[in-house]
Amino acid sequence: xxxxxxxxxxxxxxxxxxxxxxxxxxxxxxxxxxxxxxxxxxxxxxxxxxxxxxxxxxxxxxxxxxxxxxxxxxxxxxxxxxxxxxxxxxxxxxxxxxxxxxxxxxxxxxxxxxxxxxxxxxxxxxxxxxxxxxxxxxxxxxxxxxxxxxxxxxxxxxxxxxxxxxxxxxxxxxxxxxxxxxxxxxxxxxxxxxx
Numbered sequence: 013x014x015x016x017x018x019x020x021x022x023x024x025x026x027x028x029x030x031x032x033x034x035x036x037x038x039x040x041x042x043x044x045x046x047x048x049x050x051x052x053x054x055x056x057x058x059x060x061x062x063x064x065x066x067x068x069x070x071x072x073x074x075x076x077x078x079x080x081x082x083x084x085x086x087x088x089x090x091x092x093x094x095x096x097x098x099x100x101x102x103x104x105x106x107x108x109x110x111x112x113x114x115x116x117x118x119x120x121x122x123x124x125x126x127x128x129x130x131x132x133x134x135x136x137x138x139x140x141x142x143x144x145x146x147x148x149x150x151x152x153x154x155x156x157x158x159x160x161x162x163x164x165x166x167x168x169x170x171x172x173x174x175x176x177x178x179x180x181x182x183x184x185x186x187x188x189x190x191x192x193x194x195x196x197x198x199x200x201x202x203x204x205x206x207x
Contacts, residue, residue, distance in 0.1 A: 032072050049169055056082060070108055090116035124137065126146060
């Protein structure tokens with residue numbers, strides 16, 4: 013005689029999201045803070061900081077998907093413009109799409125996304141300006157030295173709803189990833205919220 017299933021009604025299946033980031037400190041600290049902030053018991057968000065080029069990030073994501081015991085419902089590679097050429101970005105985006113991996117991208121750097129936790133951004137901006145603005149909002153000096161600090165990043169993450177709103181506004185007026193400023197990081201957070 014078969015034993016009846018003891019599955020509880022209303023119990024949701026655990027979902028898993030994979031984020032493979034170019035940065036090894038700031039992005040990892042940020043997404044880990046978001047994961048803890050959102051506290052979704054049926055969602056696992058795995059964050060890996062690889063410190064690799066865009067194509068290497070795709071390879072790392074593919075390997076992590078293949079070796080993962082959980083069913084990953086969404087996977088992302090996260091990187092920024094830095095010194096990457098338009099051709100490299102296009103090639104990475106095309107390969108990612110072929111592998112069903114999404115791309116989280118900021119032009120000029122990830123700090124653009126962090127700045128949107130405090131203000132709207134619409135005009136071209138460089139790293140120096142971003143760092144100065146963050147220093148002002150965070151009441152610190154030398155952001156570059158502190159940018160991977162867990163407590164500092166966690167303080168920023170609490171304002172993620174403001175960042176989503178500001179990023180959507182930017183995205184509606186500037187959806188060309190090759191133009192500074194650009195970010196689609198809000199899509200990652202919205203997806204985590206929806207899981």
